[in-house]
Amino acid sequence: MLVIGLTGDIGAGKSTVSSLLERMGAVVVDADKIVRQIWTRPEIIEAASKRWGKDILDENDRILPHVVASKAFYDETEYKWLCELIHPSVMVEMEKALSGDNGLKVFEIPLLFEVGKPEWVDFVVYVTASKEVRSKRNLIRGLDEKAIALRERWLLPAEEKKKMSDWVIENDGDLQSLREKVDALGDLLLKLAYPIMVSVTCGGEEEAVNIARECIEKKLAACANIHPARSIYLWQENVEDEEEWEVSLKSLQCRLYPLRKTILEKHSYDTPVILVHPLKWVNPKALLWLKGVLGI
Template sequence: MIKVGLTGSIGTGKSTVSQIFKKLGAYVIDADKVVHKLLENEKVKREIAEVFGNEVFNTNGEIDKKKLAKIVFNFPEMKKKLEKILHPKVRQEIENFIKEVYKRDKNAVIIAEIPLLIETGLYKNYDKIIVVYAPKDLQIKRLLSKGFSKEEALSRINSQIDIEEKLKYADIVIENTGSLEELEEKVKKVYEQLKQEAEEK
């Protein structure tokens, strides 16, 4: 088995890369999806209500993710409080996933897609770190095409460690500046290399 931490910055194409890995046969877990599931958990909702009050809930008693995002991206101290609630639970979910996969497949290539892999220090838990790279101007362009304003795009990008800094932690860099076909080809080569390493371990 080989445990791989996959990261990048917003707009670099991490999720596209992890989906390609999944199609090729890797076991993929996405920290953002784990967070979305946790935000529907009643215990987590109570913890969030204690810190943020009821204004982050909609009329159905569900967490309004847009309102929550607006607060945490504008107030760093609130971001820290939210991370304190969520990060240990996300870590636990990922660990459980890895244990379950290992029971079934000793030669597994496990990819954990974690946006804050470097920021949280979680990169130390993985055999290999993959950074999906795109230059900042391309990140902004992609976010604008998704409907973000320039200000929102910059605020999201700046809330994470600069992509150039993340490259220093990478064992493997997948550059995502061309077509989807080119990206698929790059990911396929990386997957074959990881599969071989997993079988040799």
């Protein structure tokens, strides 16, 4: 599993990027959607109305987001109070989404750096655009420059956040231009999301070493571990007990089929047993190492 934190400037196109990644096969978790759900909780409504008064509610006692914004974004103390009210619950809900199948998971978190990057985020993608372009997009959403300035006044500087990110997507062009950038990055991320360990036993140490070297020289695996193994198995109705050598190869799913083919070509057994172990998680630096060695 690979977890991406997606963040960026207001109006830069984070949601567009997340939707494009979702179409490529990523699981997307939107922090803003979670926030909207949290605002329906009675205890949250009660805490906010107690602090800011009943005028933040409509006639059905539902939160009026624009009124909350007018209360919170004008004062740093109120802004921090709002963050402390909402974000712990947001984190709890996002962590629930970490369970389940392996693969690429994208968490769209506008305040990722401001609230502290979660330890479970492997890499950060930052979406940016020029102020002029963002202003036009925000006006379509009903946010003028004054409203944006209020929302950004308590945020970390954009340049600082870019430096803390692993990839920056410039979104000043049209949708096709953005799609090309996201397709390229998404293709890489989907490959990194599926690390594997491939293992096979051999009749001798020399054969195990030869298979390992062949796979690594072809850049089908990044690393191999070779160790003696005692194998007990059923063959032609007889229980066999043999000393063998096992090769374990670290690679990515995208290299599996040529890797498997190479093992079969180099192996002396008529029926070698090749096992593929999907890895739930690999640390980010190791993934980048795999990327470099395998030429991804």
